[in-house]
Amino acid sequence: MDFSWTDQQQAVYDRVLAGARALGAHTAPVPDPVRGLWRGCAELGLTGLSVPEEWGGRGYDAVTTARAVEAAGRGCPDMGLLFSVLAHLFATAMPIVEHGDDTLRKELVPPLAAGARIGANAITEEAAGSDVTALRTTAERHGDHYALNGTKTFVSNAPIADLLLVYAVTDPAFGFLGVTCFAVDRDTPGVTIGAPFDKPALTTCPAATVTFTDAVVPTTRVVGRPGQGAAIFQSSMRWERSCLFAAYLGQMDRLIDETVQHASTRQQFGRPLAANQAVSHRIAEMKLRLETARLLLYRTCWLLDRDEHTPLDIALAKLHTAESAVQTALDATQLFAGSAHSTRTDIERALRDALPARTFSGTSDIQRELIAKGLGL
Structure with missing residues (x-):
């Protein structure tokens, strides 16, 4: 496995990160289905990342798709918007791409990939x-x-x-x-x-x-x-449980950046918060969780691209990323203390948006069951 990014993958990351930061500055309470936020996501290609080019998408493999999704999660703190767009892509467009006949693909996939239909x-x-x-x-x-x-x-x-x-x-x-x-x-x-x-x-x-x-x-x-519905649903879940959860890698990355900045500049008892071992070690654990989740998730995407993945691989990545996202947001909340609950930060929203990761696309307990089954238990 090559741990370096190709020039294309890095360019995709940089482009999506810049666009996502612009999207993250919005103040609208809900996404507009035709204009505004959804149009911005479509212009970034988020609505068709993994859709083949012949059907109107970007044609990215799983690794490149996840890299773009991670950039979106880092740049845009509105995880609700990203979840909306990525559920549209992975649970609606991709099942039709992979299992629909050509007539159905031709009719339905291009407008979905373009974000013209939701x-x-x-x-x-x-x-x-x-x-x-x-x-x-x-x-x-x-x-x-x-x-x-x-x-x-x-x-x-x-x-x-x-x-x-x-x-x-x-x-x-x-x-x-x-x-x-x-x-x-x-x-x-x-x-x-x-x-x-x-x-x-x-x-x-x-x-x-x-x-x-x-x-x-x-x-x-x-x-x-x-009669193929259950298999189609499970096929869509392999996309959600891997590529969609890359958005939480981006969220964790952003929270760590914000926490490091806060701990380095916030003064308590005449010294920065970071000078306290309890604080610096908590941030070190945040970084450790991010990097282990990143390795598991991209390894799973790499296996997906080689068609060598197993339910065990996907469950491990999904479970660890979901639980890491929740714990990282909890740690950030602890370190920001009262300011985590003010509108001056996005820490409290990050925690609320991380909690559903334990439930959607298969609960954490279901992932543990899949892991146990994969081990022959």
Whole structure:
């Protein structure tokens, strides 16, 4: 493995970092689905990083994609915006790229890659969070179409989405092999999108409940083959659990920079905070967590590009990066003390936005289960 960056990868990092810093200066409470923040992300290429060039994307491999995402996370403190854009890319666009037929790709992928249309991934249900085999949303075939019925919850981007990637049961007798993935337009009759949830974290990524009542979806909108839904979902998770979490590497990098600056300049008892071993050692631990998470994550992306990855590799990277992001934000909060909770810093928001990393894309406990399984336990 080569630990150096190519000229292209470094140029991508520098370009995205500069653009992300400009995005991070915004004050809008929610992302604009057409203009402003989403347009800025699209101009940086974030909406199509890993999409092949023939379908309108940048055509980056997993390592280069993660490098760009890390730059975005370092430059832009609005993790909600980045999560919104990256969930659109990895959980909506990429499944269609990798599993849709050419007709579906040609119709749907270019506008998604350009950010002209916004995608949402609809799989989670109240009774089926980590257990995707417990889905109750059904899709019954009637000739050339399916009728979708059921309710999805915690659907990120749903309030602003143009396209929903929906996972529904088409053959209950086959368990997870009876789940099918559908590309469903927002304005399909029978699709009802609820009001955005109030939530304390990732606030600029709107989420809502989506209900399907005899929603008619043509058979041509099946992504992959009937019964392939679970495999398609797991395929999208390999992107999210690796490349998306590179944004938290960027967040940790930024928090360490801010904490070092604060500890070096803040005077207490006649000397800088950094002169206290308890402070300097805490920052050293922050740096150690970042670098170990970075090594695990980029190793996983390198394996993805070589098609040599395993669920164990991905789970290790996801788990360690998520837990490191939370602990690093906690440490920064401790070192900034009261000022961490003021509007003069982004420390408290970083902590709130780090906490969901333990839950989305598979909880930390699910990752531990995958690791144990990978070890033969």
